[in-house]
Amino acid sequence: MNKLLSASLIFVASLLAILSAGTAVATTTQDVSPYPLGERGVLTHRAVEARLQPVGTVCVKGEDCGVTVVAAADSGSKAPRSGEAVYKAHCSMCHATGVAGAPKYGTADWKPHIAKGMPTLYKHAMEGFNAMPPKGMCSDCSEQEIKNAVDYMVDGSKGK
Ligand code: HEC
Numbered sequence: 001m002n003k004l005l006s007a008s009l010i011f012v013a014s015l016l017a018i019l020s021a022g023t024a025v026a027t028t029t030q031d032v033s034p035y036p037l038g039e040r041g042v043l044t045h046r047a048v049e050a051r052l053q054p055v056g057t058v059c060v061k062g063e064d065c066g067v068t069v070v071a072a073a074d075s076g077s078k079a080p081r082s083g084e085a086v087y088k089a090h091c092s093m094c095h096a097t098g099v100a101g102a103p104k105y106g107t108a109d110w111k112p113h114i115a116k117g118m119p120t121l122y123k124h125a126m127e128g129f130n131a132m133p134p135k136g137m138c139s140d141c142s143e144q145e146i147k148n149a150v151d152y153m154v155d156g157s158k159g160k
Pocket of ligand 1: 090091094100101102103121124136138141149
């Protein structure tokens with residue numbers, strides 16, 4: 001009797017599991033597919049049409065090809081960022097307050113550094129120097145942008 005009871009319990013449990021799995025599958029398909037039930041198969045007209053699309057399409061410049069052109073914005077951002085922008089985004093976290101002994105922006109801290117000459121400062125900013133990390137940890141900064149940031153900090157701290 002006991003065996004029969006546990007066997008039927010297992011049966012009911014697996015039935016429940018199958019049922020809930022079934023509902024889960026049904027709801028996800030419904031959520032994902034934008035098409036009505038009859039059009040979801042691999043052999044429907046819509047699916048065949050999608051498979052017959054060429055791999056690439058030709059789009060003449062200036063024509064609206066249904067794609068938002070991001071390239072224009074991209075090429076704009078290729079211009080080196082200003083020293084101020086780079087300083088604010090990447091250098092100020094140390095150079096504004098003097099973290100780890102970093103020379104503070106706009107203070108006499110910079111005097112002994114400026115005395116080394118700009119080529120040395122550029123080199124140390126790119127390659128790192130003591131606690132100054134290479135490129136000030138700005139991995140996507142170009143050499144020009146690092147130079148701009150050095151110029152910005154030096155110009156803002158000269159004669160203090
Ligand atoms: C993690 C903190 C930190 C960040 C971020 C940081 N620096 Fe520095 N920087 C330092 C420290 C510390 C020194 C002082 C090193 C020394 O003189 O021993 C320093 C020194 C310098 C110097 C002087 C080097 C020399 O030879 O005297 C320059 C130039 C410089 N940093 C440029 C930059 C630029 C440009 C950025 C941003 C792109 C930047 N730093 C970001 C910590 C930082």
